[in-house]
Amino acid sequence: MTKIRTCLFPAAGYGTRFLPATxxxxxxxxxxxxxxxxxxxxxxxxxxxxxxxxxxxxRGKRALEDHFDVSYExxxxxxxxxxxxxxxxxxxxxxxxxxxxxxxxxxxGLGHAILTGEVLVGREPFAVVLADDFCVNIGGDGVLAQMVxxxxxxxxxIVAIEEVPADQTHRYGIVAGDEIAPGVLRLSAMVEKPxxxxxxSNLAIIxxxxxxxxxxxxxxxxxxxxxxxxxxxxxxxxxxxxGRVLGFKFAGQRFDCxxxxxxxSAINYCFAHFDY
Ligand code: UTP
Numbered sequence: 001m002t003k004i005r006t007c008l009f010p011a012a013g014y015g016t017r018f019l020p021a022t023x024x025x026x027x028x029x030x031x032x033x034x035x036x037x038x039x040x041x042x043x044x045x046x047x048x049x050x051x052x053x054x055x056x057x058x059r060g061k062r063a064l065e066d067h068f069d070v071s072y073e074x075x076x077x078x079x080x081x082x083x084x085x086x087x088x089x090x091x092x093x094x095x096x097x098x099x100x101x102x103x104x105x106x107x108x109g110l111g112h113a114i115l116t117g118e119v120l121v122g123r124e125p126f127a128v129v130l131a132d133d134f135c136v137n138i139g140g141d142g143v144l145a146q147m148v149x150x151x152x153x154x155x156x157x158i159v160a161i162e163e164v165p166a167d168q169t170h171r172y173g174i175v176a177g178d179e180i181a182p183g184v185l186r187l188s189a190m191v192e193k194p195x196x197x198x199x200x201s202n203l204a205i206i207x208x209x210x211x212x213x214x215x216x217x218x219x220x221x222x223x224x225x226x227x228x229x230x231x232x233x234x235x236x237x238x239x240x241x242x243g244r245v246l247g248f249k250f251a252g253q254r255f256d257c258x259x260x261x262x263x264x265s266a267i268n269y270c271f272a273h274f275d276y
Pocket of ligand 1: 027104112
């Protein structure tokens with residue numbers, strides 16, 4: 001059994017689709033009702049057995065570090081009151097996990113952000129969570145926990161995939177491959193943000209990955225692709241050529257909280273299904 005200890009959170013992006021909210025605040029701190037997106041991501045990783053939370057941040061992202069730290073003044077203020085319980089879950093994560101940070105100085109794409117995180121990850125398999133892809137699976141395992149179980153069986157990179165409307169392929173990395181088990185594809189094609197006519201399927205990669213550490217060497221020699229950015233899909237394609245990437249149709253629901261419509265849907269869904 002290979003333990004996956006580290007979850008990497010690329011969080012250096014500007015979040016321009018949420019301006020002006022993201023002018024001085026990280027997109028990852030936007031709340032789903034009362035809990036920031038990043039905390040849901042860290043919880044999902046923790047429930048999947050990970051305790052090393054590694055963040056690739058950038059300018060203007062200090063709130064992320066402050067969130068996963070004690071706040072003496074505030075905690076002193078609410079000590080002994082009914083409000084103390086609001087911080088219980090966060091305090092538990094702070095106690096149970098370590099949090100490390102590095103900065104991506106130039107926004108050169110998700111692939112480059114992941115490579116920037118190498119210093120925090122080392123040479124072992126790791127998970128990646130894009131916190132603005134918010135995932136819930138009521139009554140079942142989180143998406144990362146499902147992927148960790150699959151990793152134990154196959155020991156290769158895994159990307160979470162889901163069907164998207166055919167006219168939306170230009171917003172995602174789109175994949176194709178052979179189904180080797182129900183909901184599990186061995187990927188043979190991956191295209192970043194194709195127009196519908198060029199898309200190999202309507203199966204899109206969403207923001208959950210398990211990557212083997214050779215991805216760093218591949219990323220180092222991956223030239224900028226679509227949009228002038230270093231694309232993780234281009235690097236994954238190199239692993240896929242050796243049959244070393246699976247696509248996984250996870251159980252659960254995903255909301256694209258990087259867009260206003262997805263964000264509002266996530267809040268409505270959570271408010272209807274959870275107690276606040
Ligand atoms: P997005 O393109 O969805 O995020 O990147 P963005 O750039 O923050 O948002 P918009 O499009 O301007 O509204 C997907 C993920 O990759 C990270 C982002 O933080 C986000 O979590 N990312 C992207 C980086 O960390 N560095 C990059 O250079 C690019």
